[in-house]
Amino acid sequence: MFNFGPEMTKTPKDSSTEEKIKEAARRVFMAKGFDGCSSREIAREAGMNVALVNYYFRSKSQLFQLIFRSTLEDFLLSMMDIFESDMPLENKVRIFIEREYEFLSRHPEMPVFIMSEIRREDACEINNMNMVERIAATGVFDEALKAQEEGRMRKIDIISTMIIMMANCQFPFLASPLIKGMHKLTDEQFEQQLLLHKQYVTEMMMGYLFPVKQ
Amino acid sequence: MFNFGPEMTKTPKDSSTEEKIKEAARRVFMAKGFDGCSSREIAREAGMNVALVNYYFRSKSQLFQLIFRSTLEDFLLSMMDIFESDMPLENKVRIFIEREYEFLSRHPEMPVFIMSEIRREDACEINNMNMVERIAATGVFDEALKAQEEGRMRKIDIISTMIIMMANCQFPFLASPLIKGMHKLTDEQFEQQLLLHKQYVTEMMMGYLFPVKQ
DNA sequence: GTCTATATCGTGATAGAC
DNA sequence: GTCTATCACGATATAGAC
Numbered sequence: 001m002f003n004f005g006p007e008m009t010k011t012p013k014d015s016s017t018e019e020k021i022k023e024a025a026r027r028v029f030m031a032k033g034f035d036g037c038s039s040r041e042i043a044r045e046a047g048m049n050v051a052l053v054n055y056y057f058r059s060k061s062q063l064f065q066l067i068f069r070s071t072l073e074d075f076l077l078s079m080m081d082i083f084e085s086d087m088p089l090e091n092k093v094r095i096f097i098e099r100e101y102e103f104l105s106r107h108p109e110m111p112v113f114i115m116s117e118i119r120r121e122d123a124c125e126i127n128n129m130n131m132v133e134r135i136a137a138t139g140v141f142d143e144a145l146k147a148q149e150e151g152r153m154r155k156i157d158i159i160s161t162m163i164i165m166m167a168n169c170q171f172p173f174l175a176s177p178l179i180k181g182m183h184k185l186t187d188e189q190f191e192q193q194l195l196l197h198k199q200y201v202t203e204m205m206m207g208y209l210f211p212v213k214q
Numbered sequence: 215m216f217n218f219g220p221e222m223t224k225t226p227k228d229s230s231t232e233e234k235i236k237e238a239a240r241r242v243f244m245a246k247g248f249d250g251c252s253s254r255e256i257a258r259e260a261g262m263n264v265a266l267v268n269y270y271f272r273s274k275s276q277l278f279q280l281i282f283r284s285t286l287e288d289f290l291l292s293m294m295d296i297f298e299s300d301m302p303l304e305n306k307v308r309i310f311i312e313r314e315y316e317f318l319s320r321h322p323e324m325p326v327f328i329m330s331e332i333r334r335e336d337a338c339e340i341n342n343m344n345m346v347e348r349i350a351a352t353g354v355f356d357e358a359l360k361a362q363e364e365g366r367m368r369k370i371d372i373i374s375t376m377i378i379m380m381a382n383c384q385f386p387f388l389a390s391p392l393i394k395g396m397h398k399l400t401d402e403q404f405e406q407q408l409l410l411h412k413q414y415v416t417e418m419m420m421g422y423l424f425p426v427k428q
Numbered sequence: 429g430t431c432t433a434t435a436t437c438g439t440g441a442t443a444g445a446c
Numbered sequence: 447g448t449c450t451a452t453c454a455c456g457a458t459a460t461a462g463a464c
Contacts, residue, residue, distance in 0.1 A: 017429075017430085032249075033249065033330070035246075035247065035249035035250040036249040038457060039457080039458065039459085040456085040457080040458090048430085049430080049431070049432090050457095050458080050459080051430075051431065051432085051459090051460080052429080052430065052431085054458080054459060054460075055429075055430080056429095058459095059458075059459075060457095060458070060459090112329055112330055112333070114392065115326055115329070115330075115388050115389055115391075115392065116247070116326055116329075116330040118391045118392055118395070119326070119391055124395075126391075126392065126395030126396060127395055127398065131395075131396045132396050132397055132398075156414055157410065159393070159397055159407055160407070160410055160411050160414050162396075163385065163386055163389075163393060163407075163411055164382070164411075164414065164415065164418070166385065166389065167381045167382055167385030167386070167389075168378070168381055168382070170385070170389075171377065171380065171381030171384070171385050171388075172377055172381070174329050174385075174388060175329055175380065175381075175384075177329075177332045177333055177340075178328065178329065178332055178340065179373070179377060181332070181338075181340030181341055181345075182340060182345045182346050182376075183346055183373055184341065184346075193373055193374070193377075196371065196374055197374050197377055197378075200370055200374050200378065201378065204378070204418065204419075204422040205418075207421070207422060208417070208418040208421060208422065231447075231448085252439060252440080253439080253440060253441085254438085254439080254440090262448085263448080263449070263450085264439095264440080265441090265442080265448070265449065265450085266447080266448065266449085268440080268441060268442075269447075269448080270447095272441095273440075273441075274439095274440065274441090275440095
């Protein structure tokens with residue numbers, strides 16, 4: 001047989017029981033929330049049984065913490081990767097919006113999962129993730145400060161700027177059932193509306209953050 | 215004794231057992247969601263016992279439907295009342311933002327309650343509430359169309375306009391634990407940030423929706 | 429590692445006394 | 447209307463066979 005290195009003694013990630021349970025848990029937790037599902041349901045979704053869930057993760061709560069933490073990490077990374085490139089700040093913001101819509105279209109349930117489950121005490125690990133510090137490390141905040149000093153960018157504190165950008169990208173996904181219900185939109189109509197909305201908020205935020213001189 | 219009219223044969227709303235349970239249910243459902251609490255917990259919060267909850271409301275699910283529906287109604291009314299006055303559209307939008315922040319400061323958990331619980335099948339009654347029709351009946355959409363024809367307002371479809379306004383007002387409340395966690399804000403710091411943010415989004419939305427001529 | 433069987437508990441809902 | 451007692455069920459978690 002082949003001799004794998006020590007890091008390969010575990011079975012490959014995709015096919016292992018542990019990984020199957022983790023992926024099932026991700027789907028089920030994301031769709032129904034911690035309180036809305038049972039360990040048995042996760043086991044069934046993974047094609048396993050309850051005992052295995054607790055064998056690998058000790059408890060439903062610990063499994064949840066694992067999933068929640070990694071989801072928060074994905075969420076953060078989706079926002080960060082664009083900042084590390086070396087294009088002008090204006091382009092970064094524009095492409096941030098583009099990427100964020102693209103990412104959320106692939107994970108439309110993620111924002112509401114995070115916003116509601118973050119209220120659990122299981123999930124108060126945000127404080128240890130150094131999210132802002134890691135974004136700061138990309139240098140994008142410094143760029144913003146510089147752009148503000150140079151008069152290219154409006155003088156707004158970084159927290160407000162982040163809230164504005166997150167709000168206009170994430171809200172349509174957070175509120176999609178409400179929006180569909182209020183306006184009686186089909187799924188296709190809603191997707192069309194999303195595209196339109198992305199254009200408007202891009203125009204609005206770019207115009208506000210980077211006002212043209214008169 | 216006094217002779218109350220037939221509509222007064224029921225005990226006064228505030229003190230009746232039925233009303234106490236309803237108010238307790240509102241608090242508990244809002245804080246923990248349908249799946250996150252039990253009938254017994256609601257009964258305890260009301261100073262009653264489980265049997266009474268089911269005596270008055272037949273089931274946890276029916277009680278929830280009642281609460282959810284009335285919450286959605288409050289939520290809608292909070293957005294509507296300002297539109298019925300007869301001030302210029304620009305002022306209506308400006309004051310809408312002001313009122314919305316004020317309302318949500320008093321009910322900060324309402325947006326996340328609605329956005330997450332609306333996904334339940336218990337709660338798919340939005341379609342029967344005619345929310346948009348009722349807002350349309352205030353005439354505010356017609357005003358917007360007129361303002362757009364007169365060139366005072368940017369030409370944006372009404373759905374996108376509503377999403378933009380809701381997003382920038384509601385998101386800070388939806389995401390408050392995330393924002394506090396990311397930036398390590400105390401409650402007081404967060405409230406200060408809210409005030410600041412309200413000013414920015416007012417400026418941003420007013421500038422975008424009602425651009426000044428050159 | 430994986431299974432079945434089980435212990436223990438809390439849930440929603442109701443029956444029946446008062 | 448209000449209570450206690452109870453039923454039937456499903457939950458989490460674990461013990462122990464293989």
